[in-house]
Amino acid sequence: MIMARLFLTFMTCTLCAMVHAQPSYAREIGSTLVSHRNDGYQYGRVPSNQFGTSIAIAAQVLNTGTEPQTNLVLNIAVAAPGPANTLSLTQAHPLLDPGASVTMEQLPAISGMEAGNYSVDYSIASDQDPFEANTANDSTTRHFSVDSDWFTLDGFGVHAAADIDTASIGTDTFTGGEDHMTCLTKYRVTNPLRLHGLEILLGNNTLPGGFVIGALYDTTAALAGDLTQPIWESKPEDIGSEQILWGSRYIQVFNPFLLSAGTYYAAVTLYNYGGASPLRIMDDRTVEQPDDASLVHVPGAGTLTDGNAFAIRLHVAMINAVTEPADPARFTLYPNPTNGIVTFRSEEHGICGIQVM
Numbered sequence: 001m002i003m004a005r006l007f008l009t010f011m012t013c014t015l016c017a018m019v020h021a022q023p024s025y026a027r028e029i030g031s032t033l034v035s036h037r038n039d040g041y042q043y044g045r046v047p048s049n050q051f052g053t054s055i056a057i058a059a060q061v062l063n064t065g066t067e068p069q070t071n072l073v074l075n076i077a078v079a080a081p082g083p084a085n086t087l088s089l090t091q092a093h094p095l096l097d098p099g100a101s102v103t104m105e106q107l108p109a110i111s112g113m114e115a116g117n118y119s120v121d122y123s124i125a126s127d128q129d130p131f132e133a134n135t136a137n138d139s140t141t142r143h144f145s146v147d148s149d150w151f152t153l154d155g156f157g158v159h160a161a162a163d164i165d166t167a168s169i170g171t172d173t174f175t176g177g178e179d180h181m182t183c184l185t186k187y188r189v190t191n192p193l194r195l196h197g198l199e200i201l202l203g204n205n206t207l208p209g210g211f212v213i214g215a216l217y218d219t220t221a222a223l224a225g226d227l228t229q230p231i232w233e234s235k236p237e238d239i240g241s242e243q244i245l246w247g248s249r250y251i252q253v254f255n256p257f258l259l260s261a262g263t264y265y266a267a268v269t270l271y272n273y274g275g276a277s278p279l280r281i282m283d284d285r286t287v288e289q290p291d292d293a294s295l296v297h298v299p300g301a302g303t304l305t306d307g308n309a310f311a312i313r314l315h316v317a318m319i320n321a322v323t324e325p326a327d328p329a330r331f332t333l334y335p336n337p338t339n340g341i342v343t344f345r346s347e348e349h350g351i352c353g354i355q356v357m
Contacts, residue, residue: 024067025128028137030060030101031288034120034144037188038107040290044155044309045147048113049191049318057089058105059122059140061096069096072126074104081116081146096126113146117158120144142287151193151314153185153293154284156201163286168203169307170280171210171272174298178275182215182297184222184265185312193259193316195232198251200268201311203280208244210272210279211236214251217265223292225303231264232257236271239279250315259316265295266312284309 036046038056057076063069071094078087091104123139132138145158156164171178198214214234221229234251243249251268270279283294285308294307 023065023133025069025131026065026134027061027063027069027072027096027124027126027128027132029122029124029140030062032060032120032122032140032142033058033105034142036144037190039188041153041186041188041293042287042289043144043151043153044158044284045145045150045152045313046113047148047151047193047316047318048115048146049193050151050189051110051113051146052190053109053111054107055110056105056107057120058103059124060101060103061093061124062101063096063098066098067128068098070094070127072096072102072124075121075123075125076106077121078108079119079121081114081118084112084114085110085118115146115148117143117145148318149315150199151187151316152311153187153289153309154201154282154311154313155286155309156282156284156311159284159286165285167283167285167308168205168280169283169296169310170203170206170278171270172205172275172278172280173306174296174301174304176300177270177296177298179271179273180269180299182227182267182269183281183307183310183312184217184267184295184297185307185310186219186263186265186293186295187314188263189259189261191261192319193314194256194319195253195259195314195316196256197253197315198234198266198268199311199313199315200249200251201282201313202239202243202247202249203282205278206239206244206280207272207277208239208241209277210270211238212249212251212268212270212279213237215267215269217267219263219265222265222267222295222297223303225297227267227269227297230267239277256317258319266314268312282311283307284311 035042035056036051074091076089080086087108089106093102120142143158215230216232237251272279289308291305294310296304296306
């Protein structure tokens with residue numbers, strides 16, 4: 001009995017030592033930031049006219065070892081579609097104590113952001129490089145896109161497939177949310193855009209039979225829970241087998257209108273006939289967003305911050321990409337600009353002639 005007790009004590013102490021073992025030299029990159037307005041919001045697709053003269057790029061570095069990290073250097077490489085905004089940045093930090101972290105941020109100047117995909121590579125180095133046992137977490141890569149036609153908070157289709165953290169939320173998430181549950185995504189418009197429609201990505205377990213209503217809201221009213229005065233609202237749009245197959249629903253704005261500089265919530269209200277046809281919206285959780293970036297409004301429960309980056313997308317055109325008639329209510333073309341199909345729409349009846357110069 002005594003021998004058994006001694007053996008158990010020895011095994012327990014060995015296990016404790018294994019659990020609490022900590023390397024002497026270890027560091028890692030934690031959260032990262034790529035924000036075109038330096039406001040914490042990290043959009044997956046951004047129209048080029050929404051950029052200013054700089055972009056915020058940052059990373060959190062943690063010392064997870066038992067010894068200090070000295071002469072720490074953060075290296076950032078931005079790969080752009082062309083040479084104009086291809087950047088190489090470094091930032092040094094002299095001493096990072098064990099258990100401490102530091103956020104290192106750069107605000108590089110940019111100009112004329114070209115349409116296409118961008119990558120941001122982060123890596124760290126220090127005097128302790130030869131002693132670093134695990135280098136896998138010493139580097140990471142972020143992605144974003146400059147897009148002439150789409151403004152999206154989510155980065156589905158932009159993030160590297162291995163990095164994507166996908167969730168969804170919908171009519172079966174909250175009690176009382178079966179009908180008239182609203183999901184909202186925040187958009188901060190720097191320069192005017194013309195809104196042509198919304199696109200929503202449907203989550204798994206969505207069934208045909210329900211419908212959605214798209215809308216655009218003033219942020220003050222939306223944050224107060226007042227969804228009675230939309231800036232724009234669509235007609236009911238059915239969710240059928242075709243939309244389930246595509247994984248999305250496009251909601252057209254039949255009279256495209258101007259989004260002036262300001263902040264808006266793009267929203268969809270979900271209806272599933274009392275639970276008969278569940279409806280879910282994709283939520284991109286790959287990159288952490290501010291609490292008010294995506295909201296949920298449930299009747300009886302108020303406004304909740306359960307979302308991160310709902311896939312409620314703005315289909316837009318940059319103003320004056322092509323000179324348009326002075327009366328856009330009577331004649332519009334969209335998307336503009338585009339390298340694909342363009343649609344001309346006239347409020348006048350009869351035969352029209354179009355001349356491309």
